[in-house]
Amino acid sequence: MAKKASFRLFVIGASSGGHSAVKAALANIPADINAAFLVVIHSGYNTISNFVKHLSGRTSLKVVQASHNLEIEAGTVYISIPDKHLVVQDGVMLLSYGPRENLFRPSIDALFRSAAVTYKNQCMGILLSGRLNDGTAGLEAIKDCGGLTMIQNPETAEFEEMPLFAQQHMVIDFIVNVEDISAVIDEISMDDLPPEKEAPVHLIRENAIATNLKSDVIATESLGDRVPLSCPECKGVLWEMKNSNIVRYRCHIGHSYTEEALVESKDNGLEEALWIALRTLEEKRMLLLKIISDYKKRNLSQLVLSYENKLEEVLRHINQIRKVMQLEKQ
Structure with missing residues (x-):
């Protein structure tokens, strides 16, 4: 008797060009896959409900709009809503009005980091078409917690900046053309899980700040060093984050930026x-x-x-x- 595949959580981030990329990436996923999909797309207020309908007609998976305290179930795609971070904790998703990261709420980094800390080696982060560089720090967090990483091939992405930035700053497990992502996801879902890792303390602390569970100067000082720069949103002091290959800044309120952002x-x-x-x-x-x-x-x-x-x-x-x-x- 074949061994039942372990549950996986695939977290997907995209920005410009992201709607078509997500549709292509999830087009051929089987409905009985033992995995769930959480999707953050930087988009306007009036696009989400329409996108849920469009995606439902392109995939065998169940597609729903994310909602607070909703339990995560296999075979389902959950789409983020505007102006709320989508994060996960203890098998449910939370919608948080936490501080913006890289100018965005919802932030891809916020979702990826929470998934990394919660699901560890059961998690895979997928970064698709988009501008700027939200998502790379989140992929790094997933890697540090034992999960896998994938980016859309920057050479064939509609907007290459997001996946290319990730490729330039870390080792990516899979670099795939968007039309081939479904097949790779299906294969990965049947493979054994990667080796288990404990979530690093600094990621647990940063995740608490980002999800608005903890926000104070002492917590932020433990994560980085003060720099002579101010936060553009709250005008507070910024700290340069440690333990990362990516130069990032965060204030004690929780606003977070890469250098480019x-x-x-x-x-x-x-x-x-x-x-x-x-x-x-x-x-x-x-x-x-x-x-x-x-x-x-x-x-x-x-x-x-x-x-x-x-x-x-x-x-x-x-x-x-x-x-x-x-x-x-x-």
């Missing part, structure tokens, strides 16, 4: 600051024009001249900011 966030913050400055100067220009008009009516020529000089200075600043913002957009 931190630069992207700083760029967004700079653009926002420029818009605020431009709006303030435009408002000042309108006030100056009103004052000049009032003084002209009262024949106060000296005051008119003074405020016209101030107006020229404001207009010069407005033009300078507009030039900078046009350069930023190029």
Whole structure:
């Protein structure tokens, strides 16, 4: 009698180009597979329910939208919802309004890390098409806990950045074209589990912060070293994380960034600051024009001249900011 395959948890992350990649990856999975699939896709608020319907018509697996405290069952695909982290704990999924990671909620890293700590060698992380680099730290966590890792072949991915970043920063177990992923998943689900590993303490601690179970300075200091940088979201101090081949930063609230995501966030913050400055100067220009008009009516020529000089200075600043913002957009 054949040995029953051990239960597996496949966690899948994708961003740009991810909807079509997920559909292709799960197209030919048998319905009786002894495995469950949790999927995080960076997407808008109005896309999830439609995607559940579309995916249901492309796979034999049951496809449902993730919900809080829902038990994880074999033969089922669970799709994340917008603005909530999807994480796992003790055989159930949790929806957490925890801090954003790499500018996203839901975050692929948050799902992968929680799955790594909970399921260890029963877990496999799969990173598909997408921009930036959410997911690599999560794959690293899965590897450190005894699980397996797979990426979509960057050379054939619609958007190569996410899988390519993972390939460049760690050893990946499987690099597969998206149309072949179903067959590889089916084979892996029938193989013996990899050797067991204990989850490293630093991953357990970071997982607690990310799932909003623990958030304090002392916990964060145990995971990294303070750096002279501030968190773009909460303006708190950042720590550079230890025990990783990927340079990452985290604040004590729990916001987390790779170097590339931190630069992207700083760029967004700079653009926002420029818009605020431009709006303030435009408002000042309108006030100056009103004052000049009032003084002209009262024949106060000296005051008119003074405020016209101030107006020229404001207009010069407005033009300078507009030039900078046009350069930023190029």
